[in-house]
Amino acid sequence: MGERLRWVSSSYSCDTDATCVEVASAAGRVQVRDSRQGPDEDAPRLTFSAAAWALFIAHTTAD
Template identity: 80%
Template sequence: MGEQRSWVSSSYGCDTDATCVEVAIAAGRVHVRDSRRGGDEDAPRLTFSVAAWTLFLAHTTAD
């Protein structure tokens, strides 16, 4: 049984059928998934270290 994660939907990029990116932080890792597959525990997801996620956000949100 996997650990319970609290997923948060992105505030950007959601369209009318609620297809968004969701993020959860658990055990010092940042997990990213497609909200359309949210309840599917076998669905693919990306996992980053907190440091890598911070760098990713810095580069994607830079002016």
């Protein structure tokens, strides 16, 4: 397996809610997972190129 990913929780998550989106970046790829899946490395996740992730963020944060 490759390098261990460092997952970061969404800033929209709260301590009292078990639902959360987490992201990790490595080797020019951004991975997104649902934290309810736990730390299982085989849990489903989405993978974006760094460029696709930047476009996604720009689109979702645009006024």
